Amino acid sequence: MVTTASVAGPALTAGCAAPGPATPPSASAPRCEVVVNGRRHALRIEARASLLDVLREDLQLTGTKKGCDHGQCGACTVHVDGRRVASCLTLAAKCDGREVRTIEGLERADGALHVMQQAFIDHDALQCGYCTPGQIMAAIACVREGHAQTDDQIREYMSGNLCRCGAYVAILEAVRDGARRMKGASMRDFSYGSPDSANAVLARRAADEAPGLRYLGGGTTLFDLMKLNVEAPTALIDVTRCQDLRSIELGRTEWRFGAGMTMGEVADHERVRSEFPALSESLWKAASQQIRNMATLGGNLLQRTRCAYFRGTPAYPCNKREPGSGCSALEGANRGHALFGGSSHCIATYPGDLAITLAAFDAVVDLRSPRGARSVPFLELHREPGDTPHIETQLAPDELIVALRIPRSPAMKASVYHKVRDRESYAFALVSAAVGLQMTAGQVLDVRIGLGGVATRPWRAVAAERHLRGRALTRESARQAAELVFADARPLPYNRFKIALGIDTLTDALMQSKERL
Template identity: 40%
Template structure:
């Protein structure tokens, strides 16, 4: 029973059927969803393990999180994409590559497919799960370096080293003096724009949360990133399909065209009727502490002509009151240009 990414030398746990890894982390394989939820809920330091592309890095490589127990959900029947009318229901263990290859995603959700393909290398896309992507932690170098003491995400009240450090890859929207860590997911950008909903399960039963309400901006508690409760399992993501005739796309601006995190990204979906924008969805990445839905840009766009003046006004509205530090000021103008570019793309 190999534990992916963990040292292979391990001893059997005295309670039987469980393994204690050489790192001291208990490993259990869940038989079903209810047992997975119970095994995590009973231990305040337990964590779910799926593809492991983020969780294993944080625990074993960076050593900035310290789970006492991994509950492996990798064999649960939470994989696949099904269509229900005008919506897709994506099980959490579906890989990024599987979702990108889905025929309905190809035909009706180009912005989702493009975000998936630009979000990771082929090797990672074949391992990384959709649920894991939505729950990935920030790539902030200060958060991921345990030798940096000042990180409010790791140690509430300790400060934010990024404020006075190198901050090129940090956020300008939803940020503040307590934290400027960036949410790194590409996929989440189009999903918030599309009003996706996550389905969660714990001992009290299932619940549904709009993705726009799922993530929390830092405020005074940067360590609390989502509304997810301990022991609650993300089981599915529901994605509304775009109406026929909608144009959509995803753009990622980065330092190099090979696999790299974005400086600014944008996903947009637009309908145009006789030169007037009748529907608009805009999501931004590379700039927010959470996946950023730009309601302000959408309000400017709907009912306006599809021209450069409208695009510039939407960009101006989207990047309002940014919180910048030395190193992130350039993102204000770059984000505006990225918005104009994506709007040109989907209306041309």
């Protein structure tokens, strides 16, 4: 445990605030857990300690400067939950459970500077350098707030940061240029094509073996990540015009869905809604109608994690985005992260809903590439992170998902997809359960259980299924089955609540499924 040895900064140059008395924290001092630059710290602090003093004295992050110590100069500017604050006027105790970003946290994992830092260097926007960390932190926030549209705006919204050396003209130029670079870094150029058949798609793929070529479905994940510069393909092949990927065949022994069908088309299909409600529910509970009208089944299966560190700036180490850089979530904000399937390299949760139902009902994925065709059991499609979290599926780079097949099962009829989330509509799952049930003479003949929101890939609850088969299904036996599953959970400081929530969610889903018999 880290404790504060002092609530004052070190001796500073003349004209800056003088240090206060060094006082060790008492046993009754407040406890505080704060994520600083992607790393979680457990602190015991004096109630009077400022965030500035804790950063400098206890965490040795001395880039943040103590100037006036009264919130008038801006040298102590840091970001708390993405907003700029004067750390000298922020009680450290107020940061319990929050995320703090300092100047040290801007550097990319590969050592490259943030574009705003580079802009300050290029425009010689500093002299003594004492105010510069605060200037840069304020400038980045200024751009993100939308307050860098004009020179007058920049002057106004940077006015809380003083430069005693008078480098204001160069600072204005640096912020103006840094704003341009921050916006320009959001997406890179790429080529685009939209063939009208799977054969044409694969012919195009065979003709271009560049590693940066990607297939594009509805784009609701890929295009989003391109805007964040997490994904940077050099070429996109749009498959949504391929009519041979757009079919639904509901046979007696198997249901087949073309990978180009949209989530909305399948969710609203009359027979799917009445004969396989879990499939319909896992689609319409996943997203708004706008997204359901755009997203394809094939693309939906390949959506990437919503981990904020993965989607954040390169200042946050993430092994999915930059292999070998580290995993910020392990010691950071991990409330939404995985209980199952994680590793010391990654604990990011698989975000999808459709996949949870497919995992429960033994779906198969049909693939094609210029080299031929193959089929993969759905439970083998996604990989656990291990030591290569950037490799998320078994797909080769040139393989295209062309169809999903689901064997018919009596358990489909009484199925349910139960999803618990932070808000009622269209949020990603904290915990979800896809359940199908078949009973005879009051006992469970067959049961299918998939779990979402709790694992690094779609998760099949085999132990719970085994426990329930051949038994009467009561709330007590349902809860026992759920407890068996979550007994193997590996919780982290902030996601431990998911164990109790998961047990309740699965218990409720089983009972809801029974009511549909």
